[in-house]
Amino acid sequence: MIRYLAYIVLVALIATTIILVIAHVYRVESVLYSKQLTCYADAVIAGRKNDGRIHFLYINRIPSYALTYQELGGYTLVLRVSNEIENTRVKPVECRVYVYIGTESYLSRVQGFDVGDDIYKNALYSIENGSIAIASCDQYIEISNIGKKASGKTLIIAYDLAYELTIKPSDLGMNAFVGAPNEDLGTIYAKSSKYPAYRDFLYDIASRACRSYLRRTDIVVVNILAPTREHFYRLTLAYTVTLIVLLIDYKRDPDNYKWVSKLTRKIKNFVYRLIG
């Protein structure tokens, strides 16, 4: 029975590996071929170092499951950025981000509170604390309200990208504001021929945000999705444990593993035939 359970675990691990590899390749392709990515979870952080230059780094997995409807209005998310993250040589940074997500109608229905007020109030609070307010606003008026108050003080990242494309920041009394993708990104991005590739696009909005606001705020966050080393560490550990279990079982009764040699032989034959 243990053997069959190990098989199931192995199959689950292979499936997970396939998804992670696809995600990894897909991310690269998105840069090269301008393919659309569904991005919710990870983030590009842009920050200015002491030398005055802007650096970009990825952080893995803003817990997007934290961005659920239950945790609206004041969920505090502490992002820790470590040196382990690929493509980075910058020092670890820590920032406090206030996250709001959901449309006004949805929020008022589920949560029963006035979203506009709440976002407004919390945005002000985060502005006062020198951190970033991330607002998910489907209502022009909400962005507008926050924008006016935030002007020159902080950065608003609106989750609805439509505003990034349709509303001029100057309308809100701001130099610029940044849109981070949500579920609607696909349609909006497809419409936009402005950006050659998704990551370039992220860099672009992050760098514009930096140029405008980094003097006063430390960090800009833009979402992106990509597998990280942590995923692969966990995967390797799980593979190791499963293979050890299978190895112990093999030592006990090698007859049960005849299929492995059969499979190897078939693969060998196939490869030989392929090579000719």
Added chain:
Amino acid sequence: MLSWRQRVNNVVYHLDYILSKVIKPLVGYLAFLSLVFAGIAFYMPAPMVILPISMLMLFFFPFVVAFCIERLIDEITSGRMALYLVAGLTRIQYVVAWIIATMVFPITGFLLGLLIPITIISPDMVSTQISIPPNNTLEMNVLLEAIIIQIYNNVSIMVFIGLATRRKGMVFLAAVLITIVLPIIIAMVSSINNFVLHALLFIAPVYYIALPLEFKAPYWLANLFALIIAIIFTIQSIMLAKKVLEV
């Protein structure tokens, strides 16, 4: 008199034999399940997709288990089980091996196939909030509980029906009834009387939890109710199997 260790070994040997016969469809299904949930965990942390996809995967599982139950019925009707009983297996060992093969193993496999990708890609997803349209929410771990109990419930009913009728077709018919026909009938009748939706507690706690109802039993009660039904059917199945083997 055999020692406990020998008895357990007997069960394990027979269980290994049964699993070697039924493992392929199960592994195939679980591979697909893992792939889907790895995809969800990575690409779609949006909580609204988890429930419908879980329900879809749950929908096919009884048919996979029906293949295992079919083997049991095949053994009984063809008389091959007499061969095993002659070969040193007691009736209870034979029944226990089959109960593990048809109930415990598939459920454990389902749980592993679902939890492993989630644990590797996004462990916190287990406690994530899933949105239930129009305006309800549910924790992922509660949904997992309901899924496991629903599987156990459905499989125990199918095993019982299979043993009672000793016809393979009846097992598949039971799978169709439990997963498709009955929930649809209940949903249709509920348009006349909303109270009828509570009948889902007997076979489908997940559907019950997911449905928007004004007055609904709490999740733990829904799960407990379905679990009790499953335990009743399991005990009945064991009694029935022992009786069948006496003949």
